[in-house]
Amino acid sequence: MVGRFRANIQLGRGALPLSAVRTNSEDSCPMNPRINDALPSWKDGEAKYAISDFVARVGSEDSPDFVPPPERIAVFDNDGTLWSEQPFYFQGLFIFERVRALAGQHPEWKTTQPFQAALERDWNTLGEFGDKGLLELAMATHAGMSTAHFAEIVNAWLNEARHPQLQRRYTELVFQPMLELLDYLRANAFKTFIVSGGGIEFIRTFSERVYGVPPEQVIGSSIVTKLETLEGCPVLIRQPQLNFLDDREGKPVAINQHIGRRPIAAFGNSDGDLQMLEWVTAGSGARLGLLLHHDDAEREFAYDSHSAAGQLGRALEQAPARGWTVVSMQRDFERIYPLQPDAVS
């Protein structure tokens, strides 16, 4: 597999691997560069060919790479892979908003870090606290309520909040080419899962409506929940305690825990996805590993390792040797965001 993808890359951007042509309908012209109308927001190029070629090979019963439908599992990171993550992870912005909303009940936060930094929007100091600081803020603001109540708070925020620079709803800052890719894979009998370092219950509030990914196919970080009885009714109450951090080494662990088999395709954009990509593409048979490269400062954001969110360094270095497809948002994306506004949930 790795060799095969490398060979495709060596063909250069003009050459179209024959196997990719097979994704055309019977009567289409092999010289026509638009090989896959299911992905209209992808420019023709290596990335689109690699995707079409992979889907054609695993989907054809005549192919040596055929994969039975139940094993066609594809996993997608969320932040930076399905939607933007600048100036910071969107759930991070939600957390800061919650800190501000709850500050009246916690006067001590004004002089306690990392709460003080969140209240003062002091991103530099917050950055110094790293993931640990963000987790502390999340524990303090995402717990002590039922799972249903938490979902209501998230939904209200997603409806009201607007991105500070782009002035759109966060759920409108999803990548149109990735929405098409999700649909294209599902049309080819893939089951699509989200595997995110973000909160599992945060993402589930919008994943079905926005991505077509039902809650049972969302994997993410989580806090402990506990069954309690309130007014005679059983409810799940969120506890201020980390249950699982679904990032880096945690991603293969969580995929195995939730899905129970190794996916055949993985899509990510940062070093947090490195272990997931390694584990998925180390499996036998046809595999697709893909890294989204944020290199479009004009239409979205350009950042590699110089970012508070979604640092990309080691994974990008390893991509050629491991046969991972690198998607340049500048070069490969015809459009970044959907034209349609997101329907209010």
Next chain:
Amino acid sequence: MVGRFRANIQLGRGALPLSAVRTNSEDSCPMNPRINDALPSWKDGEAKYAISDFVARVGSEDSPDFVPPPERIAVFDNDGTLWSEQPFYFQGLFIFERVRALAGQHPEWKTTQPFQAALERDWNTLGEFGDKGLLELAMATHAGMSTAHFAEIVNAWLNEARHPQLQRRYTELVFQPMLELLDYLRANAFKTFIVSGGGIEFIRTFSERVYGVPPEQVIGSSIVTKLETLEGCPVLIRQPQLNFLDDREGKPVAINQHIGRRPIAAFGNSDGDLQMLEWVTAGSGARLGLLLHHDDAEREFAYDSHSAAGQLGRALEQAPARGWTVVSMQRDFERIYPLQPDAVS
């Protein structure tokens, strides 16, 4: 809902609720008691009517109880609900077998409890150690190997082992009426999940082949796994540490973690399923809670609270008030086990 099911029960076994008749095809005779050919191993009676009635109501767009397909989630306990659990949980028998297989490497087990009891097949002493003892044996014998290697060991055992009294493979001791029920629900756009106190990776080795439930729809108890690199390849290694005990209060927690929404139907057989049944049937809209009662000493086993596995007491007491359907294996099951032997995996 609760009131409605109670009303059905009060009609008595001879009376057929009109809503159940609607599950017939248009030209069938309402006096014909065979209302649902999808469940041929279920005898006609309240339990079968309750199931058919529920499925018809949530599946009909004209019904006030209509549930959109994505929300038609049904959860099934495994031990005692989908297969037998006497003389002891089948995975327990596997654990004892593993203790014996590994005893040569652990001479100290001969004089250390609970290992000694497992080696001497001293069920009474083992019973005194309870769940904690069983977990200790599982940790010692189910860890220190890759997830793939563990699956191989389980598969080999499932192929070779035979039930001590019934002389059949354990995978042949699944309940034919429950297999039909799983199929019937799936044919009506339900997604079926297993939610077991047993090991998630143990059940996944046979759930797809035997129950038609893919690994990603199996929820169970688990031990910690860790991503390691062996000979340059990433592998998941099982650690001798409990990750999650999916029993009692744990079942609603695990369902929420894996599925992210409250199922509308739950099937169990013991007090370990009580909280799951309570939580599922406490939701709004149409709900089905069902308890399988092991009361057939002749064809299977008869036990309530007097059992080393699957004690049933409180849940059975609560069933009438909560509107749960109680299935008598003696009265409601036309057949217990499938006629066909299980294909060797």
